[in-house]
Amino acid sequence: xxxxxxxxxxxxxxxxxxxxxxxxxxxxxxxxxxxxxxxxxxxxxxxxxxxxxxxxxxxxxxxxxxxxxxxxxxxxxxxxxxxxxxxxxxxxxxxxxxxxxxxxxxxxxxxxxxxxxxxxxxxxxxxxxxxxxxxxxxxxxxxxxxxxxxxxxxxxxxxxxxxxxxxxxxxxxxxxxxxxxxxxxxxxxxxxxxxxxxxxxxxxxxxxxxxxxxxxxxxxxxxxxxxxxxxxxxxxxxxxxxxxxxxxxxxxxxxxxxxxxxxxxxxxxxxxxxxxxxxxxxxxxxxxxxxxxxxxxxxxxxxxxxxxxxxxxxxxxxxxxxxxxxxxxxxxxxxxxxxxxxxxxxxxxxxxxxxxxxxxxxxxxxxxxxxxxxxxxxxxxxxxxxxxxxxxxxxxxxxxxxxxxxxxx
Numbered sequence: 001x002x003x004x005x006x007x008x009x010x011x012x013x014x015x016x017x018x019x020x021x022x023x024x025x026x027x028x029x030x031x032x033x034x035x036x037x038x039x040x041x042x043x044x045x046x047x048x049x050x051x052x053x054x055x056x057x058x059x060x061x062x063x064x065x066x067x068x069x070x071x072x073x074x075x076x077x078x079x080x081x082x083x084x085x086x087x088x089x090x091x092x093x094x095x096x097x098x099x100x101x102x103x104x105x106x107x108x109x110x111x112x113x114x115x116x117x118x119x120x121x122x123x124x125x126x127x128x129x130x131x132x133x134x135x136x137x138x139x140x141x142x143x144x145x146x147x148x149x150x151x152x153x154x155x156x157x158x159x160x161x162x163x164x165x166x167x168x169x170x171x172x173x174x175x176x177x178x179x180x181x182x183x184x185x186x187x188x189x190x191x192x193x194x195x196x197x198x199x200x201x202x203x204x205x206x207x208x209x210x211x212x213x214x215x216x217x218x219x220x221x222x223x224x225x226x227x228x229x230x231x232x233x234x235x236x237x238x239x240x241x242x243x244x245x246x247x248x249x250x251x252x253x254x255x256x257x258x259x260x261x262x263x264x265x266x267x268x269x270x271x272x273x274x275x276x277x278x279x280x281x282x283x284x285x286x287x288x289x290x291x292x293x294x295x296x297x298x299x300x301x302x303x304x305x306x307x308x309x310x311x312x313x314x315x316x317x318x319x320x321x322x323x324x325x326x327x328x329x330x331x332x333x334x335x336x337x338x339x340x341x342x343x344x345x346x347x348x349x350x351x352x353x354x355x356x357x358x359x360x361x362x363x364x365x366x367x368x369x370x371x372x373x374x375x376x377x378x379x380x381x382x383x384x385x386x387x388x389x390x391x392x393x394x395x396x397x398x399x400x401x402x403x404x405x406x407x408x409x
Contacts, residue, residue: 008039008089009082018099023087027094030079037079038094040156041087053086060088066134067157074125076145076155092155097147100202104141109209112243118144119203119246120269121152126199127262129157130192137190139198140179141205177218178211182226182253193255196265200250200258207243208233212251226253242272 004026005013011028014036018025023043030037042060044053061081068078080091100118104110110118122144129136136143136157143156177185181197184190204212212230215221230251233239246268252258259265 005084008041008084009080009091011037011039011091013039017094028091030091035079036094037091038076039089039091041084041089044087057083057088064090070129070132070134070157072125072128073151074121074153075129075157076153078157093153095145095147095153095155097145097151099142100144100146100152100206101141103146104206104209110206112207112240114150115203115206116269116273117150118146118152118206119199120266120273122154122199122202123262123266123269125154125262126192126195127266130195130262135190135192136195136198137184138176138179139195139202140176141202142176144202177221177225178213180222180225181255183255185222185225191255192262193258193260196250196258196262197252197255199265200247203243203250204230204233204247207239210234240272246272 004016007013008026008028010032011030014027014029016024017027017038023041026039026041028037028039029035044056048056064078064081068081071077076095077093078090079093082089082091098106122139126136126139134157136154138156139154143154145153145155147153179198179201181190181194184194201212204210210231213221213224213228214231215224230247233244233247246265249257249259249268250265259268
C-alpha cells in the first residue's frame with residue numbers, strides 16, 4: 001500500500017485525499033454511475049492474528065451497516081463497503097471542502113458568528129444519530145468537514161467505534177485523548193452525552209485556538225480531563241456570556257450536568273445567536289464521584305444559607321424587611337393586649353363579692369298566719385367563689401318573751 005493504487009474494488013482512484021490514524025482516504029470515481037466518492041481504507045495492525053483480523057472485519061461491516069442507515073444533511077452518507085487486498089474499505093460521500101482542523105490551522109480561531117453555526121449543525125447531526133442509537137465516540141476537528149458554503153458534515157460514523165476496540169492493541173487506531181469525555185477515559189459505558197462533551201472541546205478550540213486540557217503526556221492529559229477544570233479562556237479575547245454558558249454545560253465532568261441531547265444543545269445555540277440566551281446559571285463542574293445537583297422543574301433543592309451580600313439591598317429585599325418588621329410589631333402589640341385582658345380577668349376573680357339579700361317571697365294566698373309568731377324569711381343564698389370559703393348561715397335571732405300582764409282577781 002506504499003504506492004497509490006489504481007483501483008480499490010470497482011472504484012477508480014484519482015488521488016490521495018488524506019491520511020489518518022484509521023488509514024487513508026482516496027478521492028475516487030464510481031465507474032457505474034460516474035459519481036465522485038471518498039474511499040476510506042482501514043489500516044490493520046500487522047501484530048493482529050488471523051482470527052483477530054477476521055473478527056475485526058466482521059465488526060467493521062456490522063458498524064458500517066449501522067452507520068449506512070444514517071441519512072442527514074450534516075452526516076456524510078455511506079454508499080458502499082467492501083474488502084480490497086485483505087483490507088476493509090468504505091465508499092462514502094465526497095465533500096468538497098476541508099477539515100475543521102485544517103481550517104483552524106490556516107485561519108486561526110474562528111469568530112463567534114462562524115463557530116456557532118458549525119456547532120449548531122453538529123448538534124443537529126448528533127441529535128439525529130443518537131435518536132437511532134448510534135454514538136460517534138470520536139468527535140474531533142479531523143472528523144468535521146466544512147465546505148465553501150459553510151456546510152459542516154460529520155464523518156467516520158461506525159469507524160470511530162472500532163477505535164475503542166480491544167483488537168487495536170498497538171494504539172494505531174486509538175481515539176484522540178484530548179477530545180475524550182471523562183467516562184470514556186475511565187473506560188466506562190458511554191452514551192450520546194459523551195459526544196457532547198467532545199463537541200464542547202471542539203467549540204473551545206474553535207474560538208480560542210487552544211485545547212481546554214493540557215499535559216506533557218497522554219496520562220497527564222487524561223488526568224486533567226477527569227479531575228481538573230478546563231483552562232480559562234484567554235483574557236485578550238472577548239467572549240459573550242452565551243459562549244461561556246455553552247462551554248460550562250458541555251464540559252461538565254458529570255454527564256448529568258451537560259446538555260442531555262443534541263436537540264437541547266441546538267435550542268441553547270439558537271438562543272445565543274438570537275440574543276435571548278446571554279447568561280444562565282449552570283451546574284458546577286464537579287469531578288466524578290462527587291454529587292452534582294441539577295436544577296429541574298419537578299424538584300427544587302432547599303436554599304443553602306450563606307453570608308449576606310454587601311452593598312445596598314435591592315428594592316424587593318427592602319420591601320420584604322419592612323413587611324417583616326410590620327408583622328413582628330403587630331404581633332408584639334397583640335401579645336401585650338392579650339396580657340392586659342388576662343390580668344384584668346384574674347383580678348376580678350380574686351375580689352370577694354358582696355352578698356345581696358333577696359327579699360322573702362310573699363306567702364301564698366290562703367295560707368294561715370300565726371299571730372305572735374314572726375314571719376320566717378328564707379336565708380339568703382350564699383355566693384361562693386373559688387377564692388372565698390363558704391360561710392355558715394347565721395343563727396336565728398332570739399325574740400324577747402312577751403311581757404306578763406298583771407292578773408286581775
